[in-house]
Structure formats: structure tokens, C-alpha cells
Amino acid sequence: MSDVPHGRAEPRKMLTIQQVLEIVPASRSTIWRMERNGTFPRSHLLSPGRRVWFADDIAGWQDALPPTGVKRAG
Numbered sequence: 374m375s376d377v378p379h380g381r382a383e384p385r386k387m388l389t390i391q392q393v394l395e396i397v398p399a400s401r402s403t404i405w406r407m408e409r410n411g412t413f414p415r416s417h418l419l420s421p422g423r424r425v426w427f428a429d430d431i432a433g434w435q436d437a438l439p440p441t442g443v444k445r446a447g
Contacts, residue, residue: 387417387425396431 390401397404407413414430 386428387419388428388431389423389425390416393426393431 388396390404393404394401399407404413408415414426414434416424416426419425
């Protein structure tokens with residue numbers, strides 16, 4: 374077995390925007406906006422034009438959501 378950074382036994386699964394959209398019922402624009410606002414996990418640039426998210430970051434974000442969802446102001 375090769376050495377994996379950060380002491381991980383297995384590599385982290387990476388998701389494309391299409392795969393993220395299959396998990397998160399939001400539009401691309403909403404994902405980008407939430408990421409920019411710091412309310413969604415940051416993507417990582419693999420190559421020009423190719424961004425990915427780590428699946429465990431998405432799962433952690435899901436687990437941290439309030440049980441009743443986001444409340445609107447006003």
C-alpha cells in the first residue's frame with residue numbers, strides 16, 4: 374500500500390458538479406453562490422475548467438444542516 378497524505382487509509386472520493394447536483398437539489402448558480410458565501414464546501418481546481426468537491430465534505434455539510442432547513446428573513 375502506498376502512503377496516502379494526511380494518514381488516510383483510502384483516497385477521498387471526488388465529485389464533479391454534475392455529481393454534486395445529483396446529491397444536492399439546487400441549481401449550479403445556487404451551489405456557486407453558497408460556495409462564495411461560505412455556506413457550502415469549497416471546490417478544488419484539478420485542471421483548467423475542471424472543479425471537484427470531496428464527497429466527505431458534502432456529507433459533512435449535509436450533516437451540519439439545521440433539522441428544519443434555512444429560515445427566510447422577514
